[in-house]
Amino acid sequence: MTRIVLNGREVEADPKRPLIDACRAHGQHVPTYCYHPGLTPVGSCRICQVEVVQGEMPARVVVACRTPVVEGMVVDTEAPKAHETRRECLEFLLKNHPLDCPICDKAGECDLQDFSFAEGQGEGRTHEPRRELAKRKSLGDVIVLDQERCILCSRCVRFFEDVTKKPQLAVAERGAQSIISTFADRPLEGNYQGNIADLCPVGALTLKKFRFQARVWNLFKRASTCAECSRGCSTTVEVLRDGEVKRFRPRYNERVNKWWMCDVGRFAYDGANVPDRLAGAVVRGHSGLEHTDVADALDSVRDVLLANRARALVVSPFVTVEEGEALLALAKKIEVEPVFVSPKPNGLEDDLLHTGDPCPNRRGLEQLGFRAKSAEEVLALLGECECAVLVGERVAALIGDGLRELPAAVRLIVLDCTALDVPAVSVCLGLATYVERAGHWVNVDGLRGPLGAARRAPDGVRDTRALLADIERRLSAAEVEA
């Protein structure tokens, strides 16, 4: 480590990283546009100006993102000259910016807006017409480009060069006519396009799916983990006031996903906004599945389990480690081997993040002693038993349509987010989705990722572990009576 003096305090800095990282590591805020810690620094936006004194040389104002850390260097991020240079730079950046913040999706989380408020000047001086360019240029299925808002930081260009290693974007034209473009206007490809909307420091690159959906200051954010593969990327779940999930975004995690996530995971929030939720319970009556009290449904569960000896327990790979522990206790109680349904690889694996394994908690369940079984194996198992308990989000969907073919003689007890109406089902109890409950998943590398309850489950949905505990209690009481 190298020792430098930062705003009057002696601190340690990593000599392999540019000065800007040392400033940030020690809590000194310096604005940046082109700089991003995950991309090659190019030093082109010139906003990260700080004052540096090295040895006998007079104080200089330099860009912190391209300045190496040198032993004994004295750095002042708040020097008047540094502030002045940053203010000038902001004026240039705003010269052609359309200032359409009121209709811009980035407003509220826009670096240009934030830094302009922090250190810009209150008034524009330009009498010139602003640049008129394409306002809604489609870059494929995921991204829309507003060329007028673009400040040409080139983060998006470098993302495809540095991270996916498949360059797709470039700066075309020159000088003030520069625009971000793909070659011959071809659409962007690949599973990582959404990241450039996160990287964009202004509202130039926006997600088609998020455009005009929410003002970002109305979003409630909670740290969570992506459910779409066993990588378990760290994410933020962002929920609008009425509870609808509006956005999944990557959350920095050095050991898992750095700053990135794939589009499959990013746009998986439709799955979290499940329609037709089962709030409470249904049991099979004379006219099919009928709504009932959760307590009555739990009694039915007890009766079914006690009446049949050939039993099975199949869980979904979405159950958390904590739920898995409770399920193990149930398995012991009803004397079955704990099993989870393990769907086939989805064919989306790549060398960046996506593993192709759609089981977010495979590792955690295996560590607890659950055995993985394919959907076919699960169906075969169910076909041989008299009654079975299926537990966890998407469990029925992951086992698949084969459940319809099961004879009504097999009594199924299903704990899932939606009701399953097939002849074999006796009881269904509603569960919370992974954006509504807390817990942990263990990813492919054995790292634990948290689930944050970003919103409340619908009224009537009870906590999974509480339901399992109630079933166990009922079974124990029945044993005592017997």
Place this chain on the structure above:
Amino acid sequence: MSGWPTFLLERCKLAGSHRLDVARANGAYDVLAKLLKDGTPPAEVIAVVKESGLRGRGGAGFPTGLKWSFMPDPARDSRPRYLAVNADESEPGTCKDRVLMEQDPHGLLEGALIAAYAMRAEAAYVYVRGEYRTSYDRLQAAIDEARAAGLVGERILGSGFSCEIHMHKGAGAYICGEETGLMESLEGKRGHPRPKPPFPAGSGLWGSPTTVNNVESIFNVPFIVAHGAAWYRTMGSEKSPGNFLCGISGHVERPGVYEAPLGISARELLEDFAGGVWKGRALKAWIPGGSSTGLLPASLIDTPMDHDSLRDAGSMFGTGAMIVLDETACVVRASEILARFYDHESCGQCSQCREGTQWLHQIFARIERGQGMADDIDTIESLARGMAPAKTICALSDAAAIPALAVVRHFRAELEAHIEQGRCPLRSAGAVAAREGVPA
């Protein structure tokens, strides 16, 4: 108008000077041959160039020998090493390198080979401005001739020294004359200048040690090596030794490229070489060294043409290309043209330059159209200060800001008159127009 030794343009005056037979009969490649025959240590070549005080003729005036000495020791650095000859001469007003390349390409090749020998470069790249077709063709023909004569390529003149010379044609971007932009362009990328550090000597072409020199700088080298540093220092001034090629253009009787010692007064160049301001008119302003150096008023025409004197006068030596404006010239119109050039040529990487060059162009154009506003002059000044000095990756931003500041400094009254009258006061006065029958 002489009285000093001249050497740069001597061979150029001969018929067929671009051909190898003519050039060799008149001394070309003699210095290289002697170096190779004597086995002179490369460090000695660098030392003599360093002692000569030769300053780069591409605009910045950086000492050439010192630049060469930044190349890492080949004993400790096994990477290939390159020389790049900057022949992308595109500074407005500058046309000196073109004369050398068209008339004496073998002189340039000899200089490049000596420079490559001194820095132990295995290859030299000549980056020629795309519009310079004759320069390109003549240089390529010269390389072909020289290769056939064993002067370029493997084991030159039977010695152990090998050096390949490659040509590259630019595609019309001014920014590719900036040394790191030139390297990017040579590598086949957009000509976006690279942030420094690393400097080219540490990491240049393809990440290898590289030195980029201007054509005229390289062209001086054989003469310095042949006659010694002391001889070179008999010409020019103490801090800017030697002769330079002055391209004079604009409102003069005899525009052209002339050889003169550094430190000669601008008046001497204008009056003795270029025949004075044309049509018997008075001098209004002059630009000393290409469009990026700030213009100076007529009152400073006695300033010596060297790096330090021009810096003290508030301008720069630049490429030594003098542009002369007579009394009928409108400095606002001139500024608009210059600002348009930089707006067009900014690569667009840095915020200040991308937006600032456009903004300056827009303001000057508006004043010229008669739509100037009261705050325009203040805005020009503060904009230009936000663009320079050294606020961006390369010096193009400075190059755009300097002329704008110079106009405000020396011709504020004329700018104000434009803004107040809403038209060009020179035209509205009609004096010149009436005298010479030019429609107003």
